[in-house]
Amino acid sequence: MSFRDLLEQTFWFFSSNKVRSGLTMLGIIVGIGSVIAMISVGQGAQQSVQDRIQAIGSNLIIVMPGATRGGGGFFFSSGRGSAQTLTSADANAISSQVSGAANVAPELDTRKQVSAKGENTNTQIIGTIPAYTDVHNVSIDTGSFITDGENTSSGKVAVLGPSARDDLFGSGAAAVGQSIRIGTVQFKVIGVTQAKGGSGFNNPDDAIYIPLSSMQHFIMGGSYVSSIGVSASSQDNMDSVQQQINDLLLQRHKISNPALADFNIINQNDIVNTATSVTKTLTELLASIAGISLLVGGIGIMNMMLTTVTERTREIGLRKSVGAKKSDISLQFLSESVMLTFMGGAIGIVVGEFVSAIIANVIGQPTAFSLISVVSVFAVSALIGIVFGYYPARRAANLSPIVALRYE
Amino acid sequence: MIECTEITKKYISGDTETVALAGVSFRIDAGEFVAIIGPSGSGKSTLMHIIGALDTPTSGRFLLEGQDVSHFDDDQLAELRNRKIGFVFQAFNLLPRANVIRNVCLPLLYGKVPPGRREELAREALIKTGLDEDSFFKRSNQLSGGQQQRVAIARALVTDPSLILADEPTGNLDSKTEKIVMQTFQQLHNEGRTIVLITHEAEIAEYAQRVITIRDGLIVEDRLNGHAARTGELSKGGIVPAAGEAEVSA
Incomplete structure (x- = not known):
């Protein structure tokens, strides 16, 4: 039987x-559709997590204080992040001595109650310098960011994140020129930043930026900083920049054993990689759950094909008596099951993309279309047809024509 | 055309051995119309399976057009059936959802007939069986029993086989259509085709030119129609004398 005849017979049977x-195809459609939808949603989530991390800054290296350790033969640690070992001077040293460090922005953060015109909110206060905008990709919406002059003179000026502005002055209200009170100190609003998106703690939109020196003088006291953000000039020299910072700080802090460093350096690539691996695992989990429904669909195909073989026993006997070889019969049944899963797969991909578009709309989460996943899902659906169609096809092919013709 | 020598067929199920054919020898020449008659359990169906290349004998030699097919494998038998044998079954065995033309074309799918020629061949075969041309594109399950059997005969003819093998072709038909179908066979015979008819009804066997009676796996009588039994004496298409047969006919 020629390939053309085979296809023709298959379509005629359908x-x-x-x-x-x-109905049998529906099982495959649902299976493939849910796999496609889950992969798109998962990959969309992965993309959006990556985007958010990139929004923190580009080629960002963050130096954080480590644990304070006692000296003299006996080391005690009071825990990571507890140390007040990083100073503005460290930041200046990094800026001037580390090659490949494009921008360096030390910051001192705390959470404070902030009030304005009777409204108040508890938000993150970030004391920093003008370079912060370059390190963390912050853009100004209205007004201006902190200037070097304001930093040197410990000016009582503040730049609001859009969420903080909304909380204090009402959504979209003009805030520049108004006064706010951070703790007990009054600050003048000089600018509002553009929304970056984000949520939870460390939301860049729900923050108030003030000069680092003002933070150190009026709010926290001391000359230490809570972290130093460094942006490398390119992605390629991030490792080298990180190494230089490490060596410089060890030297400045007079620490000979790197294991006892009183600071930690976090590389943005590490964060991206970690977050990506988390969302990737999540995607795989979702897809494998959807894969179960695909498996069930495949079993549905086998079930139908077996029923068909029994039901068409006489037809098989007849075909054999008029000259069909074993291979003709098994090819016919295989082609029916493969065609079912193939068409089911094609429709499933369309349905899956449609569903993921709906999900994207409803939860506001972008979904990603991936050609590789579509192609591989197509291949998988055809494979399912072969795997689950093989046994019924073999059973049909091995029927003896005499027995098959006598079958009632 | 067909030459059977000492054909036996045994079925073994569990410990019991059933002998369906106990040594059957005969010859059928081209152009003959032969009825093989016998009660159920006589072995006539088994014989039909062997003549029809659906099965191979346990022992003995079966020549079809001078070719020994006793030891053919499944695929070789399938090819042989496709080229040399046209089957007509009691239950018609048409594809119910397929139209008449598609049913008749079925054997051509497995042969080497180019797609463009199939419908033409099917029409020729259908016209020979006298089926109305209006019915050609009707679904086979919309036809009457007599029409269905004529479609089945056309299907058997479409490959232009050397042998037409009909297994109780009128078993599911009323006496009026039975007559029409049997006349169709007679007409095909007159056109020079070789027909072997398997039946248990003596009346049906009367349409044939020669009647072979089989019982308990052995041939008990082989006669030309309208003549006295002439076991072992047939001049045309006669039987090959074999041990055991002489005793029965004596």
Whole structure:
């Protein structure tokens, strides 16, 4: 039997068994559709997590204080992040001595109650310098960011994140020129930043930026900083910049054993990699759950094909008696099951993309279309047809024509 | 055309051995119309399976057009059936959802007939069986029993086989259509085709030119229609004398 005849016979069989073929295909459609939808949603989530991390800054290296350790033969640690070992001077040293460090922005953070015109909120106060905008990709919406002059003179000026502005002055209200009170100190609003998106703690939109020196003088006291953000000039020299910072700080802090460093350096690539691996695992989990429904669909195909073989026993006997070889019969049944899963796969991909578009709309999460996943899902669906169609096809092919013709 | 020598067929199920054919020898020449008659359990169906290349004998030699097919494998048998044998079954065995033309074309799918020529061949075969041309594109399950059997005969003819093998072709038909179908066979015979008819009804066997009676796996009588039994004496298409047969006919 030629390939053309085979296809023709297969389509004829489907068109004369529309309901049953359709229902069987539905199993594959649902299976493939959910795999596609889950992969798109997962990859969309992965993309959006990556984007958010990139929004923190580009080629960002963050130096954080480590644990304070006692000296003299006995080391005690009071825990990571507890140390007040990083200073503005460290930041200046990094800026001047580390090659490849494009921008360096020390910051001192705390959370404070902030009030304005009777409204108040508890938000993150970030004391920093003008370079912060370059390190953390912050853009100004209205007004201006902190200037070097304001930093040197410990000016009582503040730049609001859009969420903080909304909380204090009402959504979208003009805030520049108004006064706010951070703790007990009054600050004048000189600018509002553009929304970056984000949520939870460390939301860049729910923050108030003031000069680092003002933070150190009026709010926290002391000359230490809570972290130093460094942006490397390119992605390629991030490792080298990180190494130089490490060596410089060890030397400045007079620490000979690197294991006892009183600071930690976090590389943005590490954060991206960690977050990506988390969302990737999540995507795989979702896809494998959806894969179960695909498996069930495949079993549905096998079930239908087995029923078909039994039901068409006489037809098989007849075909054999008029000259069909074993291979003709098994090819016919295989082609029916592969065609079912193939068409089911094609429709499933369309349905899956449609569903993921709906999900994207409803939860506001972008979904990603991935050609590789579509192609591989297509291949998988055809494979399912072969795997689950093989046994029924073999059973049909091995029927003896005499027994098959006598079958009632 | 067909030459059977000492054909036996045994079935073994569990410990019991059933002998369906106990040594059957005969010859059928081209152009003959032969009825093989016998009660159920006589072995006539088994014989039909062997003549029809659906099965191979346990022992003995079966020549079809001078070719020994006793030891053919499944695929070789399938090819042989496709080229040399046309089957007509009691239950018609048409594809119910397929139209008449598609049913008749079925054997051509497995042969080497180019797609463009199939419908033409099917029409020729259908016209020979006298089926109305209006019915050609009807679904086979919309036809009457007699029409269905004529479609089945056309299907058997479409490959232009050397042998037409009909297994109780009128078993599911009323006496009026039975007559029409049997006349169709007679007409095909008159056109020079070789027909072997398997039946248990003596009346049906009367349409044939020669009647072979089989019982308990052995041939008990082989006669030309309308003549006295002439076991072992047939001049045309006669039987090959074999041990055991002489005793029965004596």
